[in-house]
Amino acid sequence: MKIPVMEVFGPTIQGEGMVVGQKTMFVRTAGCDYSCSWCDSSFTWDGTGKSVSKRPPEIIEELKAIGGQLFSHVTISGGNPALHKGIGELVDLCHAEGWKVGVETQASFWQDWLLNIDDITLSPKPPSSGMITDFSKLDRFLEKLADANASLKIVIFDEDDFKFAEEVHLRYPTVPFFLQTGNDDITTTDDAFLVPKLLHRYEWLIELAVNSPVMNDAKVLPQLHALVWGNKRGV
Amino acid sequence: MKIPVMEVFGPTIQGEGMVVGQKTMFVRTAGCDYSCSWCDSSFTWDGTGKSVSKRPPEIIEELKAIGGQLFSHVTISGGNPALHKGIGELVDLCHAEGWKVGVETQASFWQDWLLNIDDITLSPKPPSSGMITDFSKLDRFLEKLADANASLKIVIFDEDDFKFAEEVHLRYPTVPFFLQTGNDDITTTDDAFLVPKLLHRYEWLIELAVNSPVMNDAKVLPQLHALVWGNKRGV
Ligand code: SF4
Ligand code: SF4
Numbered sequence: 001m002k003i004p005v006m007e008v009f010g011p012t013i014q015g016e017g018m019v020v021g022q023k024t025m026f027v028r029t030a031g032c033d034y035s036c037s038w039c040d041s042s043f044t045w046d047g048t049g050k051s052v053s054k055r056p057p058e059i060i061e062e063l064k065a066i067g068g069q070l071f072s073h074v075t076i077s078g079g080n081p082a083l084h085k086g087i088g089e090l091v092d093l094c095h096a097e098g099w100k101v102g103v104e105t106q107a108s109f110w111q112d113w114l115l116n117i118d119d120i121t122l123s124p125k126p127p128s129s130g131m132i133t134d135f136s137k138l139d140r141f142l143e144k145l146a147d148a149n150a151s152l153k154i155v156i157f158d159e160d161d162f163k164f165a166e167e168v169h170l171r172y173p174t175v176p177f178f179l180q181t182g183n184d185d186i187t188t189t190d191d192a193f194l195v196p197k198l199l200h201r202y203e204w205l206i207e208l209a210v211n212s213p214v215m216n217d218a219k220v221l222p223q224l225h226a227l228v229w230g231n232k233r234g235v
Numbered sequence: 236m237k238i239p240v241m242e243v244f245g246p247t248i249q250g251e252g253m254v255v256g257q258k259t260m261f262v263r264t265a266g267c268d269y270s271c272s273w274c275d276s277s278f279t280w281d282g283t284g285k286s287v288s289k290r291p292p293e294i295i296e297e298l299k300a301i302g303g304q305l306f307s308h309v310t311i312s313g314g315n316p317a318l319h320k321g322i323g324e325l326v327d328l329c330h331a332e333g334w335k336v337g338v339e340t341q342a343s344f345w346q347d348w349l350l351n352i353d354d355i356t357l358s359p360k361p362p363s364s365g366m367i368t369d370f371s372k373l374d375r376f377l378e379k380l381a382d383a384n385a386s387l388k389i390v391i392f393d394e395d396d397f398k399f400a401e402e403v404h405l406r407y408p409t410v411p412f413f414l415q416t417g418n419d420d421i422t423t424t425d426d427a428f429l430v431p432k433l434l435h436r437y438e439w440l441i442e443l444a445v446n447s448p449v450m451n452d453a454k455v456l457p458q459l460h461a462l463v464w465g466n467k468r469g470v
Contacts, residue, residue: 011445013455020255021413021454023444072451100452178256195430203463209258210246216307217335219256220248224457228438 001086004030004051006044006079008062009234011071015225017121017178018151019102024073025063029087032079033108036129038157040186040231044079056090060097073118075102080109088113104153107141108134120150121178124168126161128182135171142172151176156205157184166214179220181205183231191230198226236321239265239286241279241314243297244469246306250460252356252413253386254337259308260298264322267314268343271364273392275421275466279314291325295332308353310337315344323348339388342376343369355385356413359403361396363417370406377407386411391440392419401449414455416440418466426465433461 010025030044030051043049054062063074074094081087082105091113094101100118107122114120122145124138125131142150152175154165162179169177181201188194202222209215229235245260265279265286278284289297298309309329316322317340326348329336335353342357349355357380359373360366377385387410389400397414404412416436423429437457444450464470 011451013441013444019454021456023451023453023455069448070445070451192431195434196427199430199463202459206248206463209248210305213304216246216258216305218258219254220258221256222459222462224437227457227462228434228441 001089002053002055003059003084003086003090005054005059006030006049006051007234008059008066011067012235013224014073014075014102015223015228016180016221017104017153018149018176019073019119020221020224022073022102023071024075024102025067025071027059027063027074027076027090029076029078029081029084031083033083034080034106034125034129034131036125036131038129038182038184038186040183041077041079056086056093059090060093072098073100073102075104077104080105082107082109082111082114085111085113087111088116091116106131107138110141110144114145115148118149120145120148121153122150123153123155126154126156126164128157128161129155133168142175151178153178153180155180155182156208157182159208162205162208162212166212169214169218177215177218179205179209179215179218181222183223183226186231188231194230195227198222236319236324237288237290238294238319238321238325240289240294241265241284241286242469243294243301246302247470248459249310249337250458250463251415251456252339252388253384253411254308254354255456255459257308257337258306259310259337260302260306262294262298262309262311262325264311264313264316264319266318268318269315269341269360269364269366271360271366273364273417273419273421275418276312276314291321291328294325295328307333308335308337310339312339315340317342317344317346317349320346320348322346323351326351341366342373345376345379349380350383353384355380355383356388357385358388358390361389361391361399363392363396364390377410386413388413388415390415390417391443392417394443397440397443397447401447404449404453412450412453414440414444414450414453416457418458418461421466423466429465430462433457
């Protein structure tokens with residue numbers, strides 16, 4: 001079953017979430033059922049980017065052609081990769097090569113292949129995105145993933161987002177929980193201007209987390225790739 | 236048994252290693268059996284700082300007085316905390332409060348209380364430190380910690396350090412492995428100058444890791460606290 005692929009790149013590092021810093025290849029799929037106001041990957045769904053439909057064995061060959069012997073972890077991102085049933089075969093083929101596989105999804109669509117993923121980041125979207133989380137759906141998602149290596153990650157742009165994050169963390173207290181700063185300037189190419197802004201925002205988020213007893217066991221992270229490479233794509 | 240305490244502070248976030256981003260309190264102990272050329276905590280052992288000997292229950296009270304209800308994780312750092320047998324009681328008291336405990340040590344001294352630590356970072360020092368790692372000691376350390384939640388972290392200043400890191404990772408391939416940038420300017424108070432330098436160094440380290448097949452399952456991280464707070468202490 002074919003998968004619409006937007007880009008394959010790496011090796012680089014995972015800049016976010018539960019395996020932050022991990023050396024990895026990226027496969028970015030096209031298409032999203034959401035349209036977050038601040039989406040930093042909108043080229044995957046708004047018509048400005050071009051995807052190519054590929055069979056999983058072709059994607060494996062492309063990963064090998066680009067990454068050679070220099071990786072053992074593949075991150076499937078999007079868009080929302082969970083729209084694509086064909087990823088199940090891709091995951092199996094990666095595992096046959098001895099590679100681990102990570103995925104990030106907003107948890108709006110279930111796929112059985114999620115059960116085979118090595119690190120799963122579920123990222124329900126906070127109010128500033130303009131999206132609404134269906135919590136009964138998220139409940140079922142997390143029930144199914146009870147024995148999986150799954151985490152929750154909430155991107156925070158404002159205090160309402162932080163309140164939303166508190167609710168999510170209180171609802172699923174045993175799921176590893178990550179707070180992440182958002183990037184509200186996804187077009188600038190001036191890193192000397194972007195970096196202090198992102199770090200200031202990170203300091204603000206740390207301050208919120210530090211003062212919230214609900215967040216005592218949370219992890220608070222910036223987006224490392226944005227600090228290093230700004231808004232450049234494909235790194 | 237008393238522990239020489241340099242400072243107690245927090246809550247803040249852990250800026251490094253296996254629980255990077257974790258909200259935590261810090262207890263910094265005095266004394267180190269090493270004297271790394273680039274030590275960023277030399278006030279713990281070079282006579283420029285002042286420690287106070289405290290019984291573990293006193294330290295618990297101090298943590299509560301400073302952190303209130305705003306934490307559930309305590310990081311014991313140094314110096315080398317593993318010099319102090321008394322930390323065993325402190326760890327037990329933290330656990331009795333329901334707090335988790337993390338420790339970082341260069342793995343030159345063993346203490347049985349290490350078996351009770353929730354996250355252990357072992358940081359053998361690379362050549363640029365001027366210190367020599369006793370690998371037979373490190374072997375025994377890691378054997379004893381086989382069932383613990385332990386990781387290895389190597390700070391990298393130059394390519395020789397990176398070669399040392401490759402040797403360490405190859406010697407203990409199943410232990411979660413972290414590469415970390417060093418800070419070679421531990422006195423500047425000019426963050427506008429420090430941050431781009433640290434990020435440049437991080438990009439350099441990512442590049443080394445990306446091009447090393449030995450590092451395929453490594454995680455590469457900066458020091459987040461240095462990016463946010465520069466060389467300021469007690470944050
Ligand atoms: S869910 Fe992710 S990819 Fe989809 S619109 Fe939101 S931020 Fe963009
Ligand atoms: S082991 Fe750590 S505390 Fe001791 S001298 Fe080296 S860097 Fe400093």
